[in-house]
Amino acid sequence: MTTVEFRKDLFADERDDTLHEIGKPTIRQDILGHVTGRTPYFDDHLFDGLLHMRAVRSPHHHARIRNIDTSRAAVMPGVRRVVTARDVPVNLNTLLSLINFGRDDEPLCAHDKVRFLGETVAWIIADTERQARDAVAQVRVDYDPLPHVLDVEEALKPGAPLVNEVYPNNTFDYHGKYDHQKLRFGDVNAAFARADHIVEAEYQMSPIEQAPIETCGAIAAPEQNGRYVCHTNTQALFFSLGTTAKLLDMASSRLHFIGGTSGGGFGGKVDSIVEPTAVLGAVLTGRPVRFTWDRYEEMQVGAPRGGERWRIKDGVMADGSIIAREFTGFFDSGAYMRLSPYAIIKAAGHLPGPYSIPNIAANVFCVVTNRTPATAMRGFGITAADFAIECHMDRVSEVTGVDPIALRLKNAYRDGDMKAHRRVAKNTALIECCQVAAGKAGWPLSADLAAMTSLGGGQGDRALIPETATDEEGRIGERRAGRAPDTAPSKRPTGRVAAGQAGQAVVAVPVQNEDMQIEVDRIGHAIAASHGAPVASPAPTYARQAIAPQRTGADIVPPRPAAPPQAAPVAASRAAPPAYAPPSQQAAPSAYAPPPAAPTPPASPQAAPPAEKPYQPDRPFSRGVRKPGTSPFLSGTRRR
Amino acid sequence: MAKVPLTFTLNDAEIGVFVVPGSNLLDVLRRGAGDLTPKEGCAQGACGACTVLIDGVPHLSCLTLAEMAEGRRISTTGGLAVGPELHPLQTAFMEGFAAQCGFCTAGMLMSAKALLDQTPNPTRDQVIEAISGNLCRCTGYEPIVDAILTAAAKMQGRTA
Amino acid sequence: MSLSVETYPTLREASQAIGDRARYIGGGTLLMRAVNYGDQSFDRIVISREIDRTIRNEGQGVRIGAGATMADVLASRDAGFLHPVARVIGGPAVRNMGTVGGNLFAAAPFGDFATALLALDATVQMADGQNQPMESFLSGRDRARGLVVAVTVPRVSEREFRFAKISRVKPKGASMMAIALWLRGSGRIDEARIAFGTMGPTPLRAKAAEQALRGRDLTEPGIAAALAVCCDGLQPADDPLATAWYRRAVAPVHLKRLLLETR
């Protein structure tokens, strides 16, 4: 059913494919454990006297807690301890405080009010899980329900219920200045005015559960010497350890976290809630305590990928060139921030998608609502934006009549192009992906589109930072006061940032000492020309299964002659990153020599397909760089 | 709370444990008998990670009342390999990259074993049907289906 | 409120033991989930040593012991006409556990087998010897007292009985909708019974559609009137799988496909 081919012919001159272990289909280190059932997940550790901990959860979206009566629960059979907010030493945290981002806004256990359905208001620790459940059912909480808000744009209105007092505007406050993250590049309003078409639409993604088959959980137990061991399936061992140390006001050296093996995560095991809870239980009882979410909790209480809403407005010329793109985005963070505000910066940096568009504006909001807090998931911050962008590209295609793939290729970003966040694009490969996917599907492309390359960008205005229109709309607090009704980027810019304004790119910290530096001829890619000429193969393909017919593009479209080879200058201009190059080599132009003897047949007009027929790519879709000599690692056969 | 005695055969070993009334078999296997190979994914009967064979046919151990396992013959992935010799299904899952996080694997293997015990030469659709109660979040199922077919072929002396 | 498990030698005694805080366990697929999630509405689990898993011809019908699992149904030649129903319930493990008796009590989106039994006008036999038609049994299901020991299903030909389970997950998934048809007559429909699952709190009959099919043939014009009224009397609700609106919108489509066998 599935076939996989490795297009070794593409970018072959940037790669050394003769490495020993890299690139080999070595079987997984953990697979024997998986197939024998011996892989130790967090719950596969047995403790004598293990206690079980369960949470009492809010039945309201938003309510003040008047009173919690645990007296009946406390005397239930098997109950060892009732735990409430008072038992949490430091009952306020935000996950990213460990990297100094955001304000502490979330209690481990609610005390004054609950802000979402399912929020923890107390815990029971008992001998069996059933006894803990029975006692949970006997905790009486007196709630005073409050008005709640569940829609991101409703939450931004002046009269909306205030969800979380730490964020009094129902938004994350960015940079102490605005209630959203701005992205400004060029002048979208001026470009809209001269565009042939304006294309607008709104997109939305509902919350999605990470749904690992193993739910979030931890077992904590007293160790020797006043330490606590915690077996956990966290995706971030030190995040969880650090969060536990903070919430329990305990030196991190007293915590011994064991994990590293998780039954799926997909982003849902970053939040570090089960770990401090289990350790708290172990501290309070002096016994091993297991705290794990059941499937209901995993689905409705554990954080999902949050909902998002995006509006896109494009200014487009008749030929399909997109000259301006404006975004208004809303991330539904739920009742607490966790990772959402960070993901919004990630999203803002990602805009406008993989395209070179000269005028960009975006306002992206992180909105607090009375729902389950959101967190990471596979593609965090990007998935919904990409959904919106790529659906929108098809709308633009329809309006302009330009073929969907042609439209993307026309606007695709390439090496050397300036991106909206004011850094130069490099190592791009969008064009080649489009060409290869089209070729595999038999989607026809014109000859000029088929000959495009990611290496050929950065010319003219594409490399420049334009003069940029700015505004100061949406200062913190203005919206709630009714002075900032519009969420979209301003129609009336009040400031200008001069063309060419950009700071320094941030690069990796160099190695601590020279010994940690892998030799440049062993890194396997085009940093320096000091190793032997690279080799390429003619596009090995292997089918996953013998029963699956090997699929090649050749049966769909006729072969074509090779396109002209790419010139060297682009490669020659690339500088070695400080991360790898020893200090002495940093400044040197690190041209990875283009293959000197590549027998590259130049495309001749005669050999080109008849002009009246649409050009269709064949496979391999190289830019004509087919070199002789094949690495033993590129034989195209699956090494089983 | 008075525990009650329970005896059963687990992978050819006689097991006697005392269980809390109302316990599910999964909990008894894991914490009572110490066989940690069946996993709890939902305790709702919807994920299949706890699948074991009772008297040779697949059951969800999370939905099996422990008392109802009295005297029954229970097989888990813990008993699949014979000594160091892996079952062909295990080998096929290994070589076929049919697991990622591995949490569903033990349940998948039990469902697959039940199929191959009954149907040594299954069709692809029969394999799909056999694992239809076992969820996998990582692989997209295809490598698992392929691995089961590969194992079947190998056990029959064919090459898939 | 710890749980106790009580074992009785006969179904009759087990039947007398169940009550407000005591539940009978058959296959466990419904009850053990409630146990695992701490259901506070009962604290006694009742087991019967006597379990009736037999499936046999009896008069004009097939008698199926309430303890028969879906796998038992699939293994029975006598119940062959019910194989299309049993086959689409759960995965193999669920079919080895879930019983016919339990399915009668399964709330939406489960209860596909009960839907089929409703269309087939099965009779439910209680432990106290009382018999009840499926329809009245289902309407009083929440107040039911006593154990079901068997159901008796009229023996029908595979041609007369049709079943469709509409699920978004393949090959196994919960029902967005289930439809069971018992169609009698040759050429024209003399008698039709139509039952929908997951179109109300219990499986329900589409009586207006049954009426509208009478005397008609199975052609697009012939069934048009029945399709138009097929949701009359049904009470679909919104749930995670679909809205009531969607269920009403596609019920005639799926009924049409089942009637015309274009699925």
Add this chain to the structure above:
Amino acid sequence: MAIHRGRGFACINYPIGMNLGGDPAQALVHSTPDGKFMVALSAIDLGQGMKSVTRQIAAETLGVPVEDVYVDTADSDTGPHDMGSFASRGTHRVGNAVIRASAEARKQMMEAAADELEVNAADLTTDGRGNIHVKGAPSRSITVADTATAAQFKQGRTLSGRGIFLIPPSDADPDTGEMTPVTCFAHAALVIDVIVDDETGEVEVTEINSAYEVGRALNPRLVEQQLIGGAWMGVSHALYETTEPYYPDRSHGPEDFNTYLMPGPGQIVPHHIAVLERPAEDAPFGGKGPGEMCANPVLPAIANAIYNAVGVRCDRLPITPEKVLRGLQANGGARPQGGNNGATQGGSMPQGQR
């Protein structure tokens, strides 16, 4: 009353690693007395293959066979600090830390071997099969095992290494959004074929043709696992999954896997994948993490394919049959869009004749 075929396209890029940096990863490597290497990490293997890919990276950097390396990710007492496995940072950040730690250990190993062979360490190389020899003179060699034994028991030298990789934290500009988000991007493009039932709104994905650019396939089978599983998840996200089916209304949230829908094994989509490798400068051996990005293009490509099939724009995820059906009703029926998109079996056919 028909089944309509449609074809959709989408392409994406994806930033690799935790945005704006500030997310260090560390690694420690040491050898056993007989020349096997242990790598201690606090990274997490949640199925993506962290243990396996860092094992290959360590073996490659050390110049020893992969069988002679074992990676442990379990323990905060022995594994040095790492931010965690998320944001596609594992391969990039941890991989780089492992390279550095392994490079340092290799340096010790080569010096130990040089002492034993009485040559200059700079003149030595590894053969990747457990031997260290003089460049150009394979016969003048010593095994890694003998080297480690000599280092341990004779020379009093550890064969060990430390590594850290950090992109320093940075910030975004409040007014322009200027930032250095990440340093490397993965890419993908795909063509998706669907069929849409215009009476029920049901959508079935029938084929995917894709191209994924992953920098370097550090282990082609692990990459393949991600791409196949990721495409499945993309289909699931596009058509099935949500915890709030009526978002922003909070009601009817699924509580189990019976009502939280995901495609089953009977819905495996034929998928023809091409893997492209354009190594990223600062990534380990050029490899970018493929795990997150591979699901993303599937969602819009399906929405676009549905529009192509029946003319209904599905702008709200997940694209349930109800949303498609409501769109069809609003349009007064299916409006197939066609197009010169190479679809081999375009057009529509009566229901029942698929």
